[in-house]
Amino acid sequence: MSRRPVNPARRFADSASVPFTNSLHSKSRSSPFLSIGLVLVGALLLIGYSYSGSGGFGGDSNVVSKAEGDLSCTSEVLRAIPILKKAYADSTRKVLHVGPDTCSVVSKLLKEEDTEAWGVEPYEIEDADGNCKSLIRKGIVRVADIKFPLPYRARSFNLVLVSDALDYLSPKYLNRTLPELARVSADGLVIFAGYPGKQRAKVAELSKFGRPAKLRSSSWWIRYFVQTGLEENESAIKKFEQAANKRAYQPSCQVFHLSSYH
The missing domain is CATH 3.40.50.150 (Vaccinia Virus protein VP39)
Structure with missing residues (x-):
């Protein structure tokens, strides 16, 4: 799952028609922490999106938690x-x-x-x-x-x-x-x-x-x-x-x- 945010960036870097290609490569080589940070941010965004879609955050208000006692007696x-x-x-x-x-x-x-x-x-x-x-x-x-x-x-x-x-x-x-x-x-x-x-x-x-x-x-x-x-x-x-x-x-x-x- 952590690889998914990397793929668009990689395609971006490999495209000869897109400017700043060389500078992006040089920055990724010189600053590995930057690449790691981008991967983590992308992963967090994907996780947040999947949760919001499944009701994990702010989903349907009628969906209640059994652990909280709203569902059951x-x-x-x-x-x-x-x-x-x-x-x-x-x-x-x-x-x-x-x-x-x-x-x-x-x-x-x-x-x-x-x-x-x-x-x-x-x-x-x-x-x-x-x-x-x-x-x-x-x-x-x-x-x-x-x-x-x-x-x-x-x-x-x-x-x-x-x-x-x-x-x-x-x-x-x-x-x-x-x-x-x-x-x-x-x-x-x-x-x-x-x-x-x-x-x-x-x-x-x-x-x-x-x-x-x-x-x-x-x-x-x-x-x-x-x-x-x-x-x-x-x-x-x-x-x-x-x-x-x-x-x-x-x-x-x-x-x-x-x-x-x-």
């Missing part, structure tokens, strides 16, 4: 763990997280005292780091299509956390997945869902998720929970709000607290 789960610990107390002894980048959530939960954590990644994991690969080898994290029954017995976990998984499902598949999530939880189910109009997946992510996120309003979700036979966990909602107020925590995603099936 999974980063919101990471922020909310201390609040969840306060609200659910003993119900965080055994936790299942379902959603993309579940390795990061499971890793953080495992650092919490008296907490056993498991995860389900609903999409193929690309470029997983060593820690994530280790969690998968140990069976702590599984890659599984959540449109099918989860590979766990009923009430296997005290608490089930879900983020960035249900937003990509149509009602047809929600009818299968949501009851499954409630089935494997004993004390509660917490769903982190995106606000309509706020989060958008990167173009590169659409092939992974299969479709853009269907970001629904809170009223839509509440109606759907009622239709599915799930009730909001009023006690958990109150405790969560109290803990959030004490820590001045403002979620950037919708957070729903549901009771498990009895």
